[in-house]
Amino acid sequence: MTALIVSTFLGVVLTVASLYAKAEIERRFNRRRKIPVLHAVNVLAIAAIIAVSYYMLANISLYGKQLFYVYFGAIQLLLPVYALVSVWIAKREKKAKKYTTSADKKVLYIKQKYLASRRDDHYHSKTS
Incomplete structure (x- = not known):
């Protein structure tokens, strides 16, 4: 067993x-x-x-x-x-997956939560 x-x-x-x-x-x-x-x-x-x-x-x-x-x-x-x-x-x-693609492998749109996280990181960076 x-x-x-x-x-x-x-x-x-x-x-x-x-x-x-x-x-x-x-x-x-x-x-x-x-x-x-x-x-x-x-x-x-x-x-x-x-x-x-x-x-x-x-x-x-x-x-x-x-x-x-x-x-x-x-x-x-x-x-x-x-x-x-x-x-x-x-x-x-x-x-x-961060984005959705069409049948011919072109990016249709990027998901909103990944756009929001990139935008927040950019605004809070030390150089800007």
């Missing part, structure tokens, strides 16, 4: 960390265009880590096909968690 709880917790933590790493990779190398292949790579890598941790913590001996069953079980348990966390992070990033 402990192995299952630790594996689940590890899956959630690794999902959040891998999604943030995916966002950084997209930002640095691909100029904010989405790379869908990274989702598949994240799921497969996290499932492998979960399967290995479950295998080590459960203290069971797996031979041949049994290791693949644990791996595919980890994928099945990870997919809903990954989907929920992915949607949550996407909504959070969209809400935290």
Whole structure:
């Protein structure tokens, strides 16, 4: 039972960390265009880590096909968690975005709270 709880917790933590790493990779190398292949790579890598941790913590001996069953079980348990966390992070990033863009990537408007914070900082600076 402990192995299952630790594996689940590890899956959630690794999902959040891998999604943030995916966002950084997209930002640095691909100029904010989405790379869908990274989702598949994240799921497969996290499932492998979960399967290995479950295998080590459960203290069971797996031979041949049994290791693949644990791996595919980890994928099945990870997919809903990954989907929920992915949607949550996407909504959070969209809400935290400072501006809204059109379909052709032009800035439509900057959100009011970011304009207000910049204006206040400018008026209270020591040089003006």
